[in-house]
Amino acid sequence: MIAKETIDLSYRRLSGKGRRLELEAGWPIQRIALLSDAASQQFGPVLRALFHENGVNVELYEGAFDGIELEALNPESSLYRFKPDVIVLALSTQALRGKYFNDSRGDFADENLKRIQDLWKSLRNRTSAQILQFNYVMPYERVFGNFDVQASQTLYASVGRLNLALAKAAAEMSSVNIVDVEMISSEVGRATWFDDRLWNMTKAFCNLEYLPLVCQAVVDLVSTLMGRIRKCVVLDLDNTLWGGVIGDLGHLGVDIGAHGDGEPFFHFQSYLLELKRRGIILAVCSKNEMENAVRPFEDNPGMVLRRSDIAVFVANWDNKADNIRTIRERLNIGLDSMVFLDDNPFERNLVRELLPEVIVPEMPEDAADYVRYVSSLRLFETTSFSAEDAQRADQYKNEADRLELRAAITDVSEYLRSLEMRIRVSRFDAENLVRIAQLTQRSNQFNLTTERLNEDQCRVLMEDVNGWTPLYASLSDRFGDHGLISVVVLQHKRESLRISHWLMSCRVLSRGVEEFLLAKVVDIARELGFGRIGAEYIPSAKNGMVRDFYARMGFEEIANETGRTTWYLEPAKFVARPTFLKEWR
């Protein structure tokens, strides 16, 4: 797949297309409510068209013009009857300016922060929808000139403060994410962002030419919430991570370092290291002798990336598509979560041809443009960041190391015993809600029902002690900590204990975690006095690996509606299978 830069973001094309679209059979549906103090009508067709280009149907609800508070505060409003998955709060600088002129001139930023936070609270009390909050584009007018930024009550200074405060408030409030419209406007330029004629005529949000960029940012965030995320960057070496050919120049001869000809590559490596620190896995796929390829990572002082930053390192003369398949297997992630960066057009085309799911961006001619370009592709969106994310890249590396050990030990039981695994199973708790929600959003393959949960929905389960037993499991072994790797949610029905969610990170497949957790579920059913455990499998494009999961676990099938299967298990007849996991509390 070529990256998204090839999408034509013309307003005329998208709004025309969006007005003519029909829902496509079999595509996922997102219910999106758009609330705005500008005209929402121009957003609708563009959003529809862009989601369509991402394979998603949209049911769109457009709130009445400038009626946001009324709809949010009324529990009977058509907004809540619509049952949105996502609520977009598209607030405009023009409307804010209107408030500013009518204001009593208290602390304008503070008052508006409070107004918006109150809005979030009333929305959150009545729906579990994710809230996407636009920040404000900085206004163009100044009354003090340069001194505006220092005179704290000017509109200009107030909007700056309000944006900072909104970002901070969103970070502290689950289920709220900022759409950084200010960033988009400053990229294209404030000189042409606002079109006051169109605002006067119909309250158009901005120069309509730029509206698709704003909508694209919404699509990026919603796709992330739907679990469409990139986990790994596969890197070429020669002329991608350093200048020149290692085989010719030797490990000290290639261009890499903080100054001179190596600086573009130094900058690029620094950016990649930042990606790794936020949890993106780095892998290397190079046509080289292994010995040559590894050497700079160990012995060139100008390098930013070290050998330990690379989760899987492949250097040989085989074709790169095969090598990327090998990397995929070692990491156990989907091909569509991988990005391949290579300066060589031949290699890029080969990978596009043979592995169409992998994202293969073009690369600029000049290495000095690498960082700007890769960043502009918006490949690494997320809606949350937890302490565990920072560890993730290392966890994948540990896992790849385990696989090497496994290759050395031929007997599986002996291998599993040698890992010295410890598992902890707990009811959902407040400290882990971010990570729990994230796991439900990111797990695609080992996910029995693929029902995503956001933080608020997890909290509801956590607090409902009589209705639900929501569990998560963490795993560690002698190579390191896997962190939180599985979620099993049990609903206390009248007749049975129902498994509403069962999902697991594919990093820990075939360790016995599933067997261990099922034994746990059976224990809970016995304790609570349930004579029956119910479960469901809902097929998705990606979860074929668990189609027969409940059969393997000893459940009986009771129904099959076009692939969607229903199962039960009687705790009385259940015999636990041995595992090599030790429980710790």
Added chain:
Amino acid sequence: MEIDVAQAKFTGIMREVFNRPDLQYSADLTAAEVDEWDSLSHVDLIVAVESEFKIRLSTGEVRGLKNVGQFVALIVKKAK
């Protein structure tokens, strides 16, 4: 710009923006006669005209327009 070229292009834009492939050009056609021509699609029409003819229309110029014929005359004048 020749008036017949502008007329043809403008008719194409109206058909696209209002999603009415059947619309025919007539100088005295007004918004009131086309169901799809409301204040919002009017903005889309202006934006499309501006990008097609590479011109920029002021608020006053837009407000003064009474019918399609005047719109095309304005385009011909601005596009030189």
